Amino acid sequence: MSTLRPRHAAAGTRFLDPAVLGRIGNLELLARTVVDGFLTGLHRSPYLGFSMDFAEHRPYNPGDDIRRIDWRLYARTDRHYIKLFEADTNANFSVLLDLSASMSYGSHSLAKLDYARYLAACLAYFSNKQRDRVGLVTFDHEIVDYVPPSMKHLDTILHTLDRAKAGRPGSLEAPLLKITEMLARKGILVLISDFYEEPDRVLNAVAPLRARGHDVIVFHVMDPYELEFPFEEASGFEDLETGEQIPVIPSKLRGDYLAMVRAHLADLERRFTDNRIDYTLLDTSKPLDEALFRYLLSREKLGKVR
């Protein structure tokens, strides 16, 4: 009886490996480790400074970057001045985290919810570092916790994430509708879920957010076993949310299952894209940097559009 093993994270991404991160108990420390390490690796990236605006001039000091000298001012005053920029702190950044029971699944040491919590923490820390107002909404079939966006709420968000537990059945439509009503000011919304609903219903739930002017970024979190279905033994499969159990012979059903999953993912991606919602499928066995890259890419695109 062979077992299909999940692919492991590539070497060199030690700080972003979910398995390594799983051993860090403090979410703030985790987020700082991930984000700082991530940014250090990207210090020459063209995306740096996307949210900076001019603030003031100051005299040039030896050692300052000469690229930042304001040559126009030099032409007028014959003195060297450096341009100082100020971060844009006006954006509202909220994470919408799915706490349905299906998120508690994990074939290895890290469950989907853990992965999602790490991701949410990293994004919140990252955004807070960019002087965004950060908020958090957790939900299953209703709103579980709501942390309004604020510059000072990072600690509260991390604490809320730390005690977040999945256990109840979930649905998207009702809680997202309520979130639409709660978040009056436009902002950046990151929705993290496993989307175990029909694509039509998912879109029906997410589309109102987009319609209210929010920039929505969707992270679809999936376990490698959900994506590859490597089970061999004939077993009874029990739904984590409903408790329903059916007998399954994996070897007989694997092909059908994988085809249906692929179709589901493709359908979701197509519909999200059609609605100008950035969609990213995340495999919990892969490092977090992919998710962070996708997020930064999305922010850049949003910036360009603006």
Place this chain on the structure above:
Amino acid sequence: MSLTFLVPLFLAGIAGIVVPIIVHLTRRQRRNVVHFPSLMFLEKIPYQEQRRRRIQHWMLLSMRALALILVAAAFARPFFDRSDVAGAAGGGPREVVVLVDQSYSMEIGDQLDRARVEAQQIFDGLGPLDRASLVTFARGAHVLARSTSDRVRLRGALDTLTLSSGATRYGPALKVAQTILEESTLPSGEVYLMSDFQRNAWSGDEGVRLPPGSRVVPVALSEEEPELDNVMVTDVSLPRQIVSGRERVTPTARVVRRGGTESRDVTVRLEIDGQEIQSLTVELEPRSAAAVEFQPFTLSQPHTTGTVRLPPDALTADNTHHFVLSPGTSLDVLVAESAGAPSDVSLYLRGALQITDDGRFDVRTRRASTIRPVDLDGVDAVFLNDVAIDGGSAERIRSFVEGGGGVLIALGQSGGWPASAADMLPGRIGSIEDRTEGRGGRLGYLDYEHPVFEVFAGPRSGDFTGARFYRARGLELSDSAGVLARFDDGSVALAEVRIGRGRVLVWTTSLDAFWNDLSLQPVYLPFVHRLAEYLGGRAEPVPWFVTGQVVDLADPDALETAGLVSSEAAGLAEGLDQVALDPRGGSTSLPAGSGPRYLPLDEHGFYTIRQPGSDPDRPFVMAVNVDLEESDLSRIDPDELALQVEMPSVAGEGPSLGGEAVALRREDQERRQAIWRWLLGVALGLFVLETVVSNWVSRRRAGAPGAARG
């Protein structure tokens, strides 16, 4: 020959194989549950119901089912029925009893080895349904193996066959064989009697009758009556003398030679306490006897062991004669006579008590009607010779008797007894009966069973009929009294009553020559001696026993008879455990208890009795010699013996080859084949293998995806 079952009902247990199938299916369902985030996609895939019912581990299921079938089959007791084969062999199963003589005469030649070979051949020739018993016998019989078809057990029993010191007796052995055959349900019985067939071993009135249908097969272990030149010690006399205050014993051995053709010298050795002290050579003619008198030796230590030993010959057991001696102790006798009586009133009595070779009586005389306490100090026996004592003396006498002393009241002209102590007498004393007219009275009845008169029981052992009795006092017996002697007119001469641990005897006439002339008869002296010894509670020690006798070591009288001088000196206090060491070195534990402690004396030699763990200087020893009847090798016709115990078969009697016998054969066959053991063994092995395999499968399953969260 076909496979069949003794208890086929157990085969119904095979239906139990559905249990592992159910377990096989249900267990799988119960154990493998995989928790999955959502069945959204799986529920859309159609599946077939039979998939969950499929059995994947056929090997496991087969092992479980096979093991259960084997267990059920084992309980049904399978066997291959060979009844037809046995029937074709004819004769039917037999109950075979092998009786092997182990008496000491079997040491002649190689008779015991031959007996082993013959018995082994009989056991080897047993049929599959036959059963056999092995019984050894000498004076008694011992069953070494009883009615078994287990040849290993029979062979093991045969290996334990040894010689004993007993004499041959066929009666007990044939009785045992009779019992075994009577209890047997097999249709025929055979008794193999292996012996040297001595005539002394069979009297013909043992009352043995074997069941009908059984027969005796005599197996003579020697072809003919052996012509042995056998010399034996038949007796040792041990007369004692007091010389210079020391006791000296002069052993005299009687040596008998049986067989032989010409005279030869025989060296006779005397060993005392294991050391040879004398050796004498005597010339013996064929079939003759001689007395060998050794030099006297001083007997100073209690429980001194002695052995008279002859050179080894073909029959060695009768070449030694053991004995145990202890120095004698005198008996203190008080003779009380009336103060006014003639001086010679106790002349004959005192004279008789003082005339001994070994000075066994220490006589004191008191001439008074009052017995003081000091007079009774250390006294064993009291003779109140024609004296009338007062009431206080009678009470002191009562205490003396209750403490174990003995009193003889001789009633003469002056004799009397206070009325206040009349209950101490065996009856009420009456008036004087005068028989001076004519020739006087005689003693008409003597209780020869009584210790006083038992030595006179044999012919020419003492004649009381010569004595004339002219006067006697009447005695009206009480209910508790016993009469030891009567005159020819029926009146009481000697009566006894027991009081406490002692005894009171009343002699209704005088002990001197006034009223009778018994004191002038030769029997008077031993009679007085016996009276004194009996009153003093003194038992004659036996210097040796004969094999086959049994001694009760809890009985003080028996121990005294066996020669025990002092319980304290020998460390044999009452209420303590004892251990007996037999001549072969074996020990017999004799725990203390309220009941008797019987010690069978089966071996010739010395038995040592002591407390466990103690090592007294002079332990209590008993000598045991072989029964010399066994040395007489004259034979009985074996066939004549067989005819006496066999009972001719009568139609309709005895067990027959009926249904019971057939059922028995089936059980026997099943027991002999014991297939069920193999089946159970294989089933156990299958269960173990199944456990190993299923654990291995479980481990594999546990390593499979989904099981960790299942």
